[in-house]
Amino acid sequence: MSDFLSNFNKSNYDETKEKKLREDLNKEGSTDSSLNKVSDEKPSEQPTRMGPVNATDPKVDSSSFSPDTEQAANDQTRRSQPEDETEIDPTYHKKRKQKFLIIGIGTFVALCMLYFGYFQMTHVALPEFSGKDLAEVRTWATENKVKLKVEQTYSKQVEANKVISQTVKKGKKIKKGAELTVEASIGADPEEKLKLPDFMTMKKTEVEKWIKDNKADNISLIDEYSDTLEKGKAVRFEIVNKDVTKENYKRKDKANMYYSKGKETFEKNISVPDFTKKMKTEVESWAKTNEIKVTYEEASSADVPAESIISQSIAKDQKVAKKDSLTVTVSLGKGYIVPNFADYTQEEAGTAVEGLTVQAKSVFTNNVAYGQLVSQSVEAGTQLTSKDDLKVKVYYSAGQPYLKDLRGNTVEGDLQKYFYDEFQSKGANIQYTVRYVDSAQPKGTVVGMSAYNLYVPLDYTVTLDISLGNLDGGSDPIPKKDSENETDSKEMP
Numbered sequence: 001m002s003d004f005l006s007n008f009n010k011s012n013y014d015e016t017k018e019k020k021l022r023e024d025l026n027k028e029g030s031t032d033s034s035l036n037k038v039s040d041e042k043p044s045e046q047p048t049r050m051g052p053v054n055a056t057d058p059k060v061d062s063s064s065f066s067p068d069t070e071q072a073a074n075d076q077t078r079r080s081q082p083e084d085e086t087e088i089d090p091t092y093h094k095k096r097k098q099k100f101l102i103i104g105i106g107t108f109v110a111l112c113m114l115y116f117g118y119f120q121m122t123h124v125a126l127p128e129f130s131g132k133d134l135a136e137v138r139t140w141a142t143e144n145k146v147k148l149k150v151e152q153t154y155s156k157q158v159e160a161n162k163v164i165s166q167t168v169k170k171g172k173k174i175k176k177g178a179e180l181t182v183e184a185s186i187g188a189d190p191e192e193k194l195k196l197p198d199f200m201t202m203k204k205t206e207v208e209k210w211i212k213d214n215k216a217d218n219i220s221l222i223d224e225y226s227d228t229l230e231k232g233k234a235v236r237f238e239i240v241n242k243d244v245t246k247e248n249y250k251r252k253d254k255a256n257m258y259y260s261k262g263k264e265t266f267e268k269n270i271s272v273p274d275f276t277k278k279m280k281t282e283v284e285s286w287a288k289t290n291e292i293k294v295t296y297e298e299a300s301s302a303d304v305p306a307e308s309i310i311s312q313s314i315a316k317d318q319k320v321a322k323k324d325s326l327t328v329t330v331s332l333g334k335g336y337i338v339p340n341f342a343d344y345t346q347e348e349a350g351t352a353v354e355g356l357t358v359q360a361k362s363v364f365t366n367n368v369a370y371g372q373l374v375s376q377s378v379e380a381g382t383q384l385t386s387k388d389d390l391k392v393k394v395y396y397s398a399g400q401p402y403l404k405d406l407r408g409n410t411v412e413g414d415l416q417k418y419f420y421d422e423f424q425s426k427g428a429n430i431q432y433t434v435r436y437v438d439s440a441q442p443k444g445t446v447v448g449m450s451a452y453n454l455y456v457p458l459d460y461t462v463t464l465d466i467s468l469g470n471l472d473g474g475s476d477p478i479p480k481k482d483s484e485n486e487t488d489s490k491e492m493p
Contacts, residue, residue: 126180128170129163134184137163147179152186156215160187188215190252199257200234207257218254225264233260266321274316275309280330283309291322300335300385307331332385338392340380342373346396356384357391362398363427364458370399401428403462405452412444412466431461436468443469 089095124144129137134150141148158164167181168174194214199207204221211219226235235258239245244253270290275283280296287294304310313327314320336355344352349360368374377393384390401423410418415432423430439447448465456462 123173123175125173126166126168126170129166129182131158132163134161134163134182137182141180145176146174147177149179149181151181151183153183154187154189155185156188158185160185187217188251190250192251194249194251196246196249199237202234204232204234204259214251216251218252220254220256222256222258223261224258225262226260227263229260229262231260231262234258235260264323266323268319268321268324270320270322270324272312272314272316272318272320272326275312275328277304278309280307280309280328283328287326292320293323293325295325295327297327297329298332298385298387299329300333300383301331302334304331306333306386332387335383335385336390338376338378338380338382338384341376341392341394345371346394349394349396355390358394359391360394360396361426363395364399364401364423365397365427366400366458368397370397372397398426400455401426401430401458401460403430403452403454403456403460405449406446406464407449407452408441408445408447410446411442412446415446415464427458429459430456433461433463435463435465437465438471439465439467439469440471441467441469443467445469 124146127140129140138148140146153164155164162185164183164185166183174180194216197210202210207221211217211221224235226233229235238256238258239249240254240256244250249255270292273286283294286292299310301310308331310329310331312329320326334355336353338356339352341349341352341358341360346360346362350358352358363374365374374395374397376395377391378384406415406418412434415434419430419432435448437447439445441447445467446464447467450463452462
């Protein structure tokens with residue numbers, strides 16, 4: 001009984017019961033057909049209540065039972081007594097098959113859902129990238145973990161950094177981690193030569209259309225003010241690189257097309273300050289900030305320091321506009337009036353005007369009396385200021401050159417200095433030549449002159465005899481006098 005209960009459950013109830021009954025009958029050696037019929041009979045549609053077999057039951061033939069059979073039946077009755085309350089469901093097998101079918105279908109659906117979820121997680125649908133910015137495609141590829149390969153190509157139809165095409169069409173799915181190739185534009189070919197039209201004869205709108213159609217983005221349209229051309233008129237066309245001409249112009253070359261904005265007008269809303277005695281640098285700063293044209297004039301002033309403003313053409317607090325003109329007078333400091341040095345002697349000239357450096361010098365002349373003014377480097381009445389050279393050279397006459405007698409007390413070595421100091425430094429071109437002669441005088445002594453003790457012209461050459469010192473006790477040679485010795489330079493005998 002314990003073995004039977006341990007093997008009993010709802011799913012194998014019927015099989016266990018029939019099997020146990022056969023085993024018990026076989027052990028008893030019973031061949032009762034009625035028991036075999038019970039074991040082989042299928043469950044009826046209605047539940048059957050199990051009970052003890054009664055010999056008096058009219059449905060059972062009592063003569064067919066033997067003592068062993070009866071014992072077996074009694075044992076079976078005793079075993080079945082605890083099961084009198086159990087009901088058997090005749091649709092159990094059908095329900096069991098339906099259960100397995102539902103489980104199988106559920107499992108299949110679950111696997112499909114798992115696969116679909118996995119596919120959805122590992123794949124992504126591609127949008128349409130054509131015409132979109134390459135940066136937007138890169139962002140999408142990063143967010144969806146797709147490797148992006150970009151093939152760049154020149155295109156006049158598609159703007160630079162825009163997508164031209166993609167290898168996988170819109171709507172198709174691509175596995176994450178896979179590579180997607182897109183073709184992107186890098187704009188029109190910069191090396192392509194362009195045939196430039198005559199922009200000067202075209203309207204601005206026509207030039208804009210030409211630039212757009214030819215992708216000539218390096219041609220800039222610039223508006224500027226013009227005092228001579230009305231608004232919208234072409235001013236000039238310039239290619240930045242001077243080596244590039246209209247004939248060899250390429251798309252990469254920069255050029256500017258200028259158009260007139262007409263004459264520029266400004267409102268008079270700038271107040272002019274009082275610049276009197278202000279520094280010139282202050283005026284320059286104000287003019288630069290307000291775009292005022294300033295003209296600077298200069299004048300000396302004893303009251304206004306140098307580089308400060310003496311006066312201005314527009315009074316204080318008056319209003320001006322941009323590009324207006326202003327004239328200011330800048331002080332050069334104290335002025336110095338150059339005097340007429342003919343009113344001064346050579347000794348007085350040096351201190352004639354305080355602040356001026358006067359260099360007074362004597363020069364030989366042929367027709368100006370001694371001590372008279374010959375010339376001055378700056379004309380009398382001229383005003384000199386700090387920007388001028390304050391040095392003035394003044395020349396006074398030293399009269400006509402006079403040639404002294406140099407014989408006997410002058411040696412050859414002193415001649416250069418003598419002629420320079422006495423004549424050449426004072427403007428007279430007095431030269432000398434040397435002739436060496438036999439003489440008892442010390443060697444190198446001047447022993448003869450072609451002329452001496454007389455006035456000579458500003459251009460004159462005298463001949464000097466120089467002793468060789470090779471004679472003993474000889475007398476000094478005396479130059480012969482003649483009627484021409486005062487005007488020319490004859491040699492002495």
